[in-house]
Amino acid sequence: MKMKIIGAIILSLLAVTQSRADLNGHFSSLYSAFGDHSTTDVTILSGPYDDPLGRGGTGDQWTATDGVYQFKMSIEHSSEFNLSIDTLIGRIEELPGPYIRALAEVSDPNEDGIAIYYDLGGAAAHGGKSYINMIPGAGSLIIAHEAGHTLEQVATQDDPTIPLQWQAAIASDNISVSGYGNGSWWEDAAEFSKIYALCLDGSQRPIVPMFGGLTPLEELHRLSPERFDLWESMLYPAPEPSNPRFQITAIDYSPTDNMLTLTWDSIPGEVYAINYSSDLVSWEGNLDDAIDAASDAAETSRSFDLASLGLENREKLFFRVEKQ
Numbered sequence: 001m002k003m004k005i006i007g008a009i010i011l012s013l014l015a016v017t018q019s020r021a022d023l024n025g026h027f028s029s030l031y032s033a034f035g036d037h038s039t040t041d042v043t044i045l046s047g048p049y050d051d052p053l054g055r056g057g058t059g060d061q062w063t064a065t066d067g068v069y070q071f072k073m074s075i076e077h078s079s080e081f082n083l084s085i086d087t088l089i090g091r092i093e094e095l096p097g098p099y100i101r102a103l104a105e106v107s108d109p110n111e112d113g114i115a116i117y118y119d120l121g122g123a124a125a126h127g128g129k130s131y132i133n134m135i136p137g138a139g140s141l142i143i144a145h146e147a148g149h150t151l152e153q154v155a156t157q158d159d160p161t162i163p164l165q166w167q168a169a170i171a172s173d174n175i176s177v178s179g180y181g182n183g184s185w186w187e188d189a190a191e192f193s194k195i196y197a198l199c200l201d202g203s204q205r206p207i208v209p210m211f212g213g214l215t216p217l218e219e220l221h222r223l224s225p226e227r228f229d230l231w232e233s234m235l236y237p238a239p240e241p242s243n244p245r246f247q248i249t250a251i252d253y254s255p256t257d258n259m260l261t262l263t264w265d266s267i268p269g270e271v272y273a274i275n276y277s278s279d280l281v282s283w284e285g286n287l288d289d290a291i292d293a294a295s296d297a298a299e300t301s302r303s304f305d306l307a308s309l310g311l312e313n314r315e316k317l318f319f320r321v322e323k324q
């Protein structure tokens with residue numbers, strides 16, 4: 001009897017020692033307030049509409065934006081659970097802004113965005129370059145893990161050496177991210193994505209929790225510098241060099257005469273088209289598809305009479321400038 005009790009105590013001490021030796025244990029104090037001070041703010045653009053889901057069946061689907069990225073959210077039609085879209089949005093809003101890019105990556109045509117299913121065959125979630133699927137109970141840090149799979153696979157598509165680089169990064173500092181991450185290099189990367197999200201969130205709180213004088217991000221960089229730099233290169237990909245700053249810089253609309261004036265960054269010699277959509281999903285047509293850039297300025301402006309185009313009574317209209 002006595003021996004058994006001593007055995008149990010030793011085992012539990014071992015468990016504590018092991019969890020402290022990995023990054024997950026090292027930053028465990030950051031878990032409880034994760035997302036409490038996040039500034040991510042999600043707005044629904046359209047939906048719900050019925051949509052066939054990638055794993056079969058149908059669901060309600062919405063399109064949404066955080067102001068930077070546009071993405072979809074899907075909830076399976078099922079009598080087995082009832083998850084409100086507000087609950088799902090609340091979980092997404094706990095994530096640091098850069099992670100929302102992963103949701104955009106899985107929202108291409110025929111993809112479901114972040115999708116909630118009653119049953120994933122025993123798993124809590126799956127992530128890849130074209131899907132993030134989760135069960136109704138999966139929270140924001142599980143999204144951060146799956147976003148790791150998504151962004152790693154997107155990066156590997158562009159640079160097939162990423163898997164080798166990640167394995168070299170693991171070998172360089174000989175530290176474990178988490179017990180689960182020890183199973184394979186890609187789970188190690190996904191777990192690192194989760195820990196980075198935790199540290200980014202911690203470093204942005206009003207009172208930053210410090211680790212020996214370092215912010216959580218600085219401490220994570222100190223402990224695993226090569227993983228840290230490689231992960232940041234996947235989370236914040238460099239803008240394409242052929243695509244310098246290109247955005248709509250002014251929109252003026254006068255409801256009295258239905259005149260719309262758009263101004264955008266342009267390059268002399270280029271030709272632009274302006275498309276319109278009422279839901280950012282289907283682009284119905286264009287206002288003009290052959291607009292020459294101003295020859296003597298870094299911006300071009302054009303005015304359109306929406307009434308003459310039959311667009312005067314729309315409740316909502318979005319515009320997209322495309323370089324031809």
Ligand SMILES: [Zn+2]
Nearest residue numbers: 145149187190
């Ligand atoms: Zn995983």
